[in-house]
Amino acid sequence: MMKNVLLLSALVSCCFTVSAQEHVHGQGPSVIFALVLLEALMLVLIAIASAISLVSGALALFSDELAAHYGLFLSANVLSRETLQIAVIITLASIVTSAIPAFDAYKSALQSRLSGKG
Known part of the structure; x- marks a missing residue:
């Protein structure tokens, strides 16, 4: 059972990460930020x-x-x-913690869009 939950959470994490990376050039920075936060929120809720x-x-x-x-x-x-x-408290802490990589992805998407690569 636990192995299945871990496998499912890893699969969801990979899907969202790949989705976020694929859409860096197509989606706006706010969408990328939201995807990273949503990924963390889903993982923590499944874990709880x-x-x-x-x-x-x-x-x-x-x-x-x-x-x-x-x-x-x-x-x-x-x-x-x-x-x-x-x-x-755990959910809020995970949101705050995931905001750091989400902000990095936001900056990367914004830089990509402003440099004309997207």
């Missing part, structure tokens, strides 16, 4: 959803063993206010 799903599934499957062997009584419901706050 898969992490929450995997942890919930593991807790649901192994709750009896954890209770019997270690005395841990954990709920499989990991969605709480704190979890959602952390997910929002």
Whole structure:
């Protein structure tokens, strides 16, 4: 399951990166900027959803063993206010972090357009 999610996220990342590189000369700089940000946003949302799903599934499957062997009584419901706050913070951090390469791609597309290569 995790291997499939990683493969899917790598494929999506490659598609958007190739799409952004192919359209540097055809699309405006703002479109390139948006594509890079969208790629990062999609990857982080897929990662958060898969992490929450995997942890919930593991807790649901192994709750009896954890209770019997270690005395841990954990709920499989990991969605709480704190979890959602952390997910929002991670999403915002990824957007801010991806703005750096997005701005570089924006500058490259703008320079390409202004130099007449596009």
